[in-house]
Amino acid sequence: MIQHLTEIVEEARKKGKKRLAVAYGQDSHTLAAVYEAYQEGLVEPTLYGEKAVIEQVCADNGLDIKAFNIVDEKSDVKCVQLAVASVVAGNADVLMKGLVSTDKYMRGILNKEAGLFPPKGVLSHVSIVEMPCYHKLLAISDVAVIPLPDFKQKMKQIGYLA
Structure with missing residues (x-):
């Protein structure tokens, strides 16, 4: 029986890297968490957000920008749409919320035309x-x-x- 979060991480590591799509992933907390998961060998991250902002946050926090694939987009709503489309198309395995409001994020997930929610x-x-x-x-x-x-x-x- 798994009793600690570290055991979940070990089980995830055994299953191999997952392709992560991060909607509006451009704030320091999101980037730090994604970077740690990348360093742990858990994810191959794609960030949907403003490239210049992502570069600045990475520089300010000592994160290697080369860890991230970046899709440059200024609109938070469009970032959600692109990240959801990536999962639907099979180009990403996991969807993650960045610094986009929960209502916009949920609208993107629940949008019937997007095809993510069955x-x-x-x-x-x-x-x-x-x-x-x-x-x-x-x-x-x-x-x-x-x-x-x-x-x-x-x-x-x-x-x-x-």
Whole structure:
């Protein structure tokens, strides 16, 4: 049984690098997290955002710009559209939110024309928490996403975790 977040990272490493599409990935926190995942050998990142801003943030924070593929785009909405399209086209495996507002990000994900969200799909999320005072990891699912799921929705949520 996995009991620590580091064990999840090790399991992910065994599965090989994932192609990561970061929507509006141009702030220091996002870039630092993506850079760390890159250095850990977990991702091949593509950033959708303003190239000049990304270059400046990397320079200010000592991040090697060569770690990132950059698609230069100023519009945060367009960055979400491009990152989603990359996943839909099979050019990326994982979609990540950068410094774009959650409402714009979710609109891009849920846009039926984009083709990312399956028809009759159920939106779900899981947070994994490690607490030093507890003996194992906690998985917290769907906080405020589906406040009162019906049976079919619950079954889909469980299927996502399998």
